[in-house]
Amino acid sequence: EAGVTQSPTHLIKTRGQQATLRCSPISGHTSVYWYQQALGLGLQFLLWYDEGEERNRGNFPPRFSGRQFPNYSSELNVNALELEDSALYLCASSLAGVLDTQYFGPGTRLTVL
Amino acid sequence: AQSVTQLGSHVSVSEGALVLLRCNYSSSVPPYLFWYVQYPNQGLQLLLKYTSAATLVKGINGFEAEFKKSETSFHLTKPSAHMSDAAEYFCAVSGPNTGNQFYFGTGTSLTVIP
Numbered sequence: 001e002a003g004v005t006q007s008p009t010h011l012i013k014t015r016g017q018q019a020t021l022r023c024s025p026i027s028g029h030t031s032v033y034w035y036q037q038a039l040g041l042g043l044q045f046l047l048w049y050d051e052g053e054e055r056n057r058g059n060f061p062p063r064f065s066g067r068q069f070p071n072y073s074s075e076l077n078v079n080a081l082e083l084e085d086s087a088l089y090l091c092a093s094s095l096a097g098v099l100d101t102q103y104f105g106p107g108t109r110l111t112v113l
Numbered sequence: 114a115q116s117v118t119q120l121g122s123h124v125s126v127s128e129g130a131l132v133l134l135r136c137n138y139s140s141s142v143p144p145y146l147f148w149y150v151q152y153p154n155q156g157l158q159l160l161l162k163y164t165s166a167a168t169l170v171k172g173i174n175g176f177e178a179e180f181k182k183s184e185t186s187f188h189l190t191k192p193s194a195h196m197s198d199a200a201e202y203f204c205a206v207s208g209p210n211t212g213n214q215f216y217f218g219t220g221t222s223l224t225v226i227p
Contacts, residue, residue, distance in 0.1 A: 004156070033215065042219040043157075043203065056214055090156055101147065102215060104156035 002027065004105035006091050012111045013081050021076040021108045025093030031055075032074040033094070033102060034066060038087035046089075049074055081112045117206050119218035127226045132176075132191040134221045136204030139185065144208030146187040148178055151201040151220075160202075163187060174198070199225045 005024045013019050025032050034046040045058035049068035063079040072093075078085055088109050092102035120135040138144060145164050149157040161172025168180045178189045187204060204218040 035217075043217040045214055045216075048214070058214075092157075101159055101162055103159065104149075106156045 004091055004093050004103055006089075006105040006108050008108060009106070010109045010111070012113065014113050015081055015083060017081050019078045019081060019085075019110055021078075021089050021091075021110070022073065023076070023091030023093075023105060024073045025091075026103055029093035029095050029103075030072055031094045031100075032068055032072065033092040034074070034076050035090045035092070036060075036087045037090055037107070038084070043090070047076070078110070083112050086110060086112045117204050117216050117218040119202075119204050119221050121221055122219065123222045123224070125224040125226055126194045128196055129193050132189070132194045132198065132223065134189040134202050134204075134223065136178075136187045136189065136218060137185050138187065138204075138206045140206065140208065144206045146178075146180060147205040147207075148172065148176070148187075148189050149203045149205060149217075150174075151203065153200075157203060160189070194223075194225045196225050196227065199223055 004026055007022045011019055031050040033048050035043045036046055037043050046060055047066050048056040052068050066076040068074045088107045090104055090107045092104045094100040094102045116139045118137045126132055147162045148160040150160050151157045160176050161170045161178055163170050163180045171177045176189055176191045178187050180187050202221045202223060205215055207215045
């Protein structure tokens with residue numbers, strides 16, 4: 001069974017640009033989570049989508065947004081990129097919402113120059 | 114709000130020695146507790162989880178953790194460290210009182226000395 005996949009693996013942008021990151025969950029999983037892992041800051045919760053709707057949001061500005069498609073894949077958009085947005089962005093999926101085990105993808109490394 | 118505290122951001126052990134990584138949580142209601150491992154340049158992999166069944170939980174790669182309600186702890190142990198155990202380890206909590214959110218600790222980097 002395929003795990004969580006993310007694309008691209010690496011993304012290099014300049015300040016002010018927009019970045020789009022993609023995630024495909026494990027087949028049958030309806031919940032998708034996004035986390036930011038910046039150097040020295042651990043994992044910071046960004047967004048949780050379930051059944052196509054945003055269920056919860058972490059303490060991030062509105063320029064971080066996303067959506068979940070009918071096939072449960074998800075997209076994270078970061079507008080007006082800032083240097084401090086440089087981080088590893090991890091996507092996870094779960095079968096039954098936030099109380100269930102989350103399975104993580106390999107991440108997208110975003111570098112903002 | 115829920116929180117998870119991992120004591121010791123860096124832990125070094127000799128190969129073959131006991132591994133002990135500490136995790137304490139704050140919750141008035143027993144939560145669900147997880148340990149994840151992250152190898153360099155990879156995502157997180159589930160080691161084990163506690164969901165109110167047996168208090169001693171066995172995971173992959175010889176790791177285990179014990180839920181102690183009186184101490185609000187969920188420490189991760191392995192009797193004998195192997196070089197391949199060198200990685201970043203994260204404790205996480207979720208449950209009815211987490212506001213629909215998964216909370217991760219700040220991580221402990223484990224170094225195994227040959």
